[in-house]
Amino acid sequence: MGLKRRAFLIGTALLAAGGVYGWRRLTAGWGDPFDGRLTRGETPLTHFIAIGDDNSVTIVCPQAEMGQGVTTTLAALVAEELDLPLAMVTVRHDIASGAYGNVEILRDGLPLATDGRSALGTLWAGVAETIGPALGLQVTGASTSVRDGFERLRMAGATARALLAESASIELGVPKGSLAFSDARIIHQVSGRSLTFAEAVSRAAALPVPSEVRAKPREEWRILGNPQTRVDGRAKATGQAVFGIDVDLPDMLHGTVVLAPRAGQTLAAQDDSAAKTMPGVASILRVTTHWGDGVVLLADTTWTAFTAAEALNLTWADNGSTADDASVAAALDAALDAGDGWVLRETGNAARALDTADSRAVMRLAYEVPFLAHATMEPMNATARLADGLLDVWAPTQAPSVVQFACARALDLPLASIRVHPTLLGGGFGRRAEADFALIAALAARETSGRPVQITWSRETDMTHDVYRPAAKARITALPGDDGVPRALSIVAAAPSPTRSIAARLMPSAPVAGPDRFLAEGLFDTPYALPVYHSETVDADAGVPVGFWRSVGYAHNTFFLECALDEIAVRSSADPLTQRLALLERDVRARGVLVRATERAGWKEPKEGIARGLAFCRAYGSDVACVAEVSGTLDALTIERLVLVADVGIALDPSLVTDQLVSGAVFGLGAAMHQAVSFSDGVPNETNFDTFELLRLSGCPVIDTEVLQTGDTPGGVGELAVPVIAPALANAIFALTGERIRSLPLIGRVTFA
Amino acid sequence: MALTLTINGATRIVDAPADMPLLWVLRDVIKLKGTKYGCGIAACGACTVLVDGEPVRSCVTLAGDVTGAVTTIEGLAEDGVLSAVQQAWVELNVAQCGYCQSGQIMAATALLAGKPDPDDAEVTEAMDGNLCRCGTYPKIRAAIARASALLKDAA
Numbered sequence: 001m002g003l004k005r006r007a008f009l010i011g012t013a014l015l016a017a018g019g020v021y022g023w024r025r026l027t028a029g030w031g032d033p034f035d036g037r038l039t040r041g042e043t044p045l046t047h048f049i050a051i052g053d054d055n056s057v058t059i060v061c062p063q064a065e066m067g068q069g070v071t072t073t074l075a076a077l078v079a080e081e082l083d084l085p086l087a088m089v090t091v092r093h094d095i096a097s098g099a100y101g102n103v104e105i106l107r108d109g110l111p112l113a114t115d116g117r118s119a120l121g122t123l124w125a126g127v128a129e130t131i132g133p134a135l136g137l138q139v140t141g142a143s144t145s146v147r148d149g150f151e152r153l154r155m156a157g158a159t160a161r162a163l164l165a166e167s168a169s170i171e172l173g174v175p176k177g178s179l180a181f182s183d184a185r186i187i188h189q190v191s192g193r194s195l196t197f198a199e200a201v202s203r204a205a206a207l208p209v210p211s212e213v214r215a216k217p218r219e220e221w222r223i224l225g226n227p228q229t230r231v232d233g234r235a236k237a238t239g240q241a242v243f244g245i246d247v248d249l250p251d252m253l254h255g256t257v258v259l260a261p262r263a264g265q266t267l268a269a270q271d272d273s274a275a276k277t278m279p280g281v282a283s284i285l286r287v288t289t290h291w292g293d294g295v296v297l298l299a300d301t302t303w304t305a306f307t308a309a310e311a312l313n314l315t316w317a318d319n320g321s322t323a324d325d326a327s328v329a330a331a332l333d334a335a336l337d338a339g340d341g342w343v344l345r346e347t348g349n350a351a352r353a354l355d356t357a358d359s360r361a362v363m364r365l366a367y368e369v370p371f372l373a374h375a376t377m378e379p380m381n382a383t384a385r386l387a388d389g390l391l392d393v394w395a396p397t398q399a400p401s402v403v404q405f406a407c408a409r410a411l412d413l414p415l416a417s418i419r420v421h422p423t424l425l426g427g428g429f430g431r432r433a434e435a436d437f438a439l440i441a442a443l444a445a446r447e448t449s450g451r452p453v454q455i456t457w458s459r460e461t462d463m464t465h466d467v468y469r470p471a472a473k474a475r476i477t478a479l480p481g482d483d484g485v486p487r488a489l490s491i492v493a494a495a496p497s498p499t500r501s502i503a504a505r506l507m508p509s510a511p512v513a514g515p516d517r518f519l520a521e522g523l524f525d526t527p528y529a530l531p532v533y534h535s536e537t538v539d540a541d542a543g544v545p546v547g548f549w550r551s552v553g554y555a556h557n558t559f560f561l562e563c564a565l566d567e568i569a570v571r572s573s574a575d576p577l578t579q580r581l582a583l584l585e586r587d588v589r590a591r592g593v594l595v596r597a598t599e600r601a602g603w604k605e606p607k608e609g610i611a612r613g614l615a616f617c618r619a620y621g622s623d624v625a626c627v628a629e630v631s632g633t634l635d636a637l638t639i640e641r642l643v644l645v646a647d648v649g650i651a652l653d654p655s656l657v658t659d660q661l662v663s664g665a666v667f668g669l670g671a672a673m674h675q676a677v678s679f680s681d682g683v684p685n686e687t688n689f690d691t692f693e694l695l696r697l698s699g700c701p702v703i704d705t706e707v708l709q710t711g712d713t714p715g716g717v718g719e720l721a722v723p724v725i726a727p728a729l730a731n732a733i734f735a736l737t738g739e740r741i742r743s744l745p746l747i748g749r750v751t752f753a
Numbered sequence: 754m755a756l757t758l759t760i761n762g763a764t765r766i767v768d769a770p771a772d773m774p775l776l777w778v779l780r781d782v783i784k785l786k787g788t789k790y791g792c793g794i795a796a797c798g799a800c801t802v803l804v805d806g807e808p809v810r811s812c813v814t815l816a817g818d819v820t821g822a823v824t825t826i827e828g829l830a831e832d833g834v835l836s837a838v839q840q841a842w843v844e845l846n847v848a849q850c851g852y853c854q855s856g857q858i859m860a861a862t863a864l865l866a867g868k869p870d871p872d873d874a875e876v877t878e879a880m881d882g883n884l885c886r887c888g889t890y891p892k893i894r895a896a897i898a899r900a901s902a903l904l905k906d907a908a
Binding site for chain 1: 769770776777781782784785786787788789790791792793794796799825826827829830835839843844847848849851852855858876880881882883885886887888890891892894
């Protein structure tokens with residue numbers, strides 16, 4: 001049995017377990033995640049819910065809260081089942097356990113439409129082999145946090161409700177059917193007698209767990225489907241929210257790290273005589289990281305550590321990456337020239353159709369995008385303590401399981417000796433699915449005899465030691481046809497593979513084989529019914545560490561595909577909307593977002609001085625369409641408005657869904673307009689927000705949104721809007737000026753008013 | 754070295770070098786963690802605090818140079834009652850990840866103290882130095898309008 005097959009079976013087993021809910025069975029092998037973590041006389045009912053003797057109801061949110069509002073929505077799922085006001089639910093975010101493995105992310109990552117092994121499947125299988133027989137991958141990514149929680153938290157709530165009802169029924173001597181739930185009480189409506197959850201919970205916890213429970217049908221929802229006040233809003237408005245950087249332990253040392261300027265570079269000589277004697281400096285340590293060597297400075301305050309870092313005199317060896325913009329472009333071109341990539345979708349014979357067509361009719365387009373930094377507002381950091389053989393790591397992490405795995409390998413500790421305490425995240429966007437920041441803290445903690453250490457990266461270290469969004473180039477060949485439907489289309493894209501780059505950091509000894517879906521997504525899985533279509537992706541190692549960046553492959557591939565379609569429409573004198581509708585003839589949902597977005601934008605009603613561009617994307621189980629409106633000239637361009645319509649199946653909280661659409665749009669807009677990370681002799685040139693510009697309030701246009709709900713499960717939304725912004729804008733700029741922009745950021749060709 | 758600072762109405766004698774930025778005195782010495790480190794070069798606004806009511810980037814303000822009264826995010830609510838700006842922020846669900854929001858709220862507080870009813874251009878000018886990677890800008894605008902209304906109601 002191949003590795004991919006094996007990994008798939010692991011995934012399927014977990015999926016099946018999610019359907020009929022048996023929490024004790026699922027937690028078997030992981031221990032009780034609540035063990036040693038209960039407060040207020042709590043009794044757990046399922047591994048997601050604990051009832052306190054003060055009648056408090058606490059839920060565990062196993063997903064990273066990085067702004068998407070997952071704590072609020074997961075609490076709402078439980079509140080709905082227990083008929084509780086949302087405000088009565090407390091959310092814990094600090095428990096990591098394999099029992100909380102993300103089922104949805106496996107569903108997304110493993111099955112890939114190919115005969116070959118998938119790179120991600122191989123990586124997961126390798127991790128699983130090392131971790132143990134079951135794969136408890138607690139990871140937040142791929143817009144799965146609500147999708148993963150949807151069944152599990154509702155079922156946890158329904159299970160808790162069934163147990164509490166059974167307990168109250170015995171205690172009050174009345175049938176279960178005569179009981180109602182209200183404000184954490186179970187009420188016998190006829191007699192008015194009642195029990196609090198706290199009074200019913202001990203008996204409830206001793207009852208056999210029902211083998212099957214039914215969650216409330218959607219028609220009976222009172223909380224779900226309605227906008228809620230965020231459960232973390234008050235803490236975040238009063239400075240009380242605890243991010244990784246805010247963790248404060250008794251006797252803790254504050255530190256920072258200086259990492260090699262080039263990826264893979266080693267330290268030849270270290271003169272720390274000046275730094276060592278600075279007041280407040282405790283110690284200076286050498287660490288080895290995926291980026292090369294590093295020097296950790298530990299001190300009384302973070303500022304002292306930053307200052308001491310400036311006083312280091314380090315001589316770096318003449319090794320490591322020498323990537324620069326020309327070498328990156330050459331590596332991508334060479335990969336495209338070599339071909340031999342992964343073909344994940346082949347409909348008809350595009351090569352023959354394009355080779356035999358009249359060459360004057362064939363369009364040959366070259367597109368490209370740069371490396372990008374994540375630039376989370378909270379710089380990378382983590383806190384660690386190694387005492388009595390037990391490693392505790394407090395980290396703003398999207399992937400507690402990955403942190404645990406990486407620390408176990410690096411410190412040669414059994415997994416059971418590592419506890420990860422997730423904190424709130426000051427932005428994630430994929431950067432915090434890495435383990436490097438936690439690993440550096442753990443390595444430093446090894447040298448402090450049990451004293452906790454907090455390692456905070458400077459912004460400059462953060463930005464110049466990222467795992468970047470891959471730079472990518474595409475060669476697109478098309479034969480236009482009627483209505484803008486290409487008679488043949490070939491897209492070959494080259495980029496460094498994020499999955500292989502991640503694998504090299506996590507398990508350097510076990511290179512992963514197979515196609516990386518993250519390079520191909522947006523191209524191979526597009527719902528467009530392209531009659532003759534060749535989608536191919538080629539791995540190109542450009543000497544730059546790359547990783548997952550909000551919307552990953554969709555970000556650049558949607559730019560390639562949606563701009564190419566626009567070019568084809570223009571060449572065929574077709575309307576870009578008519579063209580897309582023709583390509584989606586049988587796809588009611590996709591047509592729905594396109595029709596609604598263009599209606600809202602007034603697509604068919606020309607407006608003086610305004611030009612519009614269109615883009616569409618299906619990703620994460622959702623559909624999105626964007627109309628961008630621009631005015632002015634290339635020398636003074638104004639983005640007037642973005643209209644975004646998404647179909648997310650079910651919006652469990654329409655307000656949070658809208659917030660994520662706007663958030664993704666702003667993220668995509670900043671990247672499209674301004675952002676790039678360039679390299680000189682292996683060193684990133686952009687070091688802080690003065691050179692890597694984020695969108696500001698003044699640059700934020702009107703963003704008009706509408707959320708459609710035509711499904712029966714929630715689709716992902718955290719990354720959904722990012723990919724459509726750049727192509728909608730580039731297409732609008734062409735409509736306005738006749739200037740076709742095929743590389744990002746736009747700032748190279750456009751001046752914004 | 755002993756520095757005397759007035760923080761959220763209380764006088765504090767702090768053992769820190771005069772050339773340590775106020776940000777790090779607040780965070781690592783006094784342990785008020787609500788004020789955030791973002792860039793260290795006054796380019797993002799996450800570290801914004803008020804000194805005598807004026808918004809200041811605490812990451813580039815040396816503690817020894819501070820003579821006025823410092824207000825941090827922890828000093829806005831009184832006896833658990835949120836300020837109008839904080840209340841508007843909670844009502845409108847402004848914060849996403851929330852990391853930049855202490856700075857946003859301090860900048861908005863300073864704006865409304867000087868201009869209780871700011872127009873769009875005045876909001877842009879006052880808030881443009883505060884970056885938000887989650888893209889809460891439209892809600893920040895709306896929340897400032899809401900806070901302005903709340904302040905009017907209270908007056």
